[in-house]
Amino acid sequence: MQLGGHVQLGRFEHTLEAVAGRAPAVRVAMLESSSATPVGPGRVKLVQVLDGDGPPPVPAGQAWGEVGVCEICLHVRNVQEVHDALVAGGCASLMEPTSADVPPTGITLDIAYVADPWGTKLELIEWTGLWRSLPGPPRAEGVNHVAFGVTDMERTRAFYARLGFTELLFESVEFFDPMAPWFEAPWYDPGNLPAQHMTMPMPAQGAAIEPVVLDPPGHDCRGAWGHLGPMDFGIRVTNLDAAAARLASDGVQLHGAPQSLDVGSGEWRYIYFVEPDGNYVQLVEARY
Numbered sequence: 001m002q003l004g005g006h007v008q009l010g011r012f013e014h015t016l017e018a019v020a021g022r023a024p025a026v027r028v029a030m031l032e033s034s035s036a037t038p039v040g041p042g043r044v045k046l047v048q049v050l051d052g053d054g055p056p057p058v059p060a061g062q063a064w065g066e067v068g069v070c071e072i073c074l075h076v077r078n079v080q081e082v083h084d085a086l087v088a089g090g091c092a093s094l095m096e097p098t099s100a101d102v103p104p105t106g107i108t109l110d111i112a113y114v115a116d117p118w119g120t121k122l123e124l125i126e127w128t129g130l131w132r133s134l135p136g137p138p139r140a141e142g143v144n145h146v147a148f149g150v151t152d153m154e155r156t157r158a159f160y161a162r163l164g165f166t167e168l169l170f171e172s173v174e175f176f177d178p179m180a181p182w183f184e185a186p187w188y189d190p191g192n193l194p195a196q197h198m199t200m201p202m203p204a205q206g207a208a209i210e211p212v213v214l215d216p217p218g219h220d221c222r223g224a225w226g227h228l229g230p231m232d233f234g235i236r237v238t239n240l241d242a243a244a245a246r247l248a249s250d251g252v253q254l255h256g257a258p259q260s261l262d263v264g265s266g267e268w269r270y271i272y273f274v275e276p277d278g279n280y281v282q283l284v285e286a287r288y
């Protein structure tokens with residue numbers, strides 16, 4: 001099965017400043033799906049720390065929803081077939097395909113989870129009640145959303161609303177039972193799991209975010225920048241200098257000055273900023 005032709009846009013080595021607390025040498029590859037759609041538009045960035053002891057380890061005991069990035073979600077056409085193809089290809093299944101609908105509007109969806117080779121929780125979603133995807137064979141599209149843990153939902157919603165994430169696709173406060181096997185001792189009491197407050201704010205275009213608050217709070221799973229598994233995300237802008245100036249004027253702390261990388265066929269610019277819980281988040285302007 002063809003799961004979507006991925007095109008490597010840029011590959012380079014550079015020294016990352018500021019955000020990691022040191023300057024690791026890293027290799028970065030940005031992958032864009034040729035099957036991207038408006039509901040699966042986002043790209044995947046691969047990061048490999050090359051120096052020191054290599055990539056830092058996955059944060060210990062991460063279940064889902066602790067502070068830190070906890071999943072990448074691809075929109076797909078036909079969750080069951082894409083899930084089965086990935087499992088046949090060697091991925092571990094973390095959640096068998098299931099259907100649900102989400103409050104408050106009852107929008108329906110099909111989901112499943114697999115693990116990538118480094119343990120990343122990779123969600124596969126088809127928003128059947130929102131967008132049935134374009135015609136064609138079962139396939140993965142681009143990133144639909146990224147999920148990350150926070151400690152104060154109201155504060156996070158207000159912060160990301162200023163970045164354009166204003167349309168609430170769903171909000172739930174119940175623990176999502178199919179995730180229960182991920183919450184293991186000694187980090188959690190499997191008989192007394194935390195409540196999960198999930199929301200999904202969408203921008204007018206582009207991928208969404210899924211901030212999550214656990215109650216009681218989980219432990220800090222941000223880990224060192226560059227660690228294995230999901231660890232940061234970028235928000236694309238059309239003018240990095242203007243966007244960074246806007247954040248700064250809003251009182252958001254920036255990590256240094258905008259960085260610019262020659263990727264051969266163009267330029268990739270980024271700047272990290274301090275979000276409310278210290279998750280690793282950047283603005284990105286891609287000129288290629």
Ligand SMILES: [Fe+2]
Pocket residue numbers: 071073123145147210
């Ligand atoms: Fe998700």
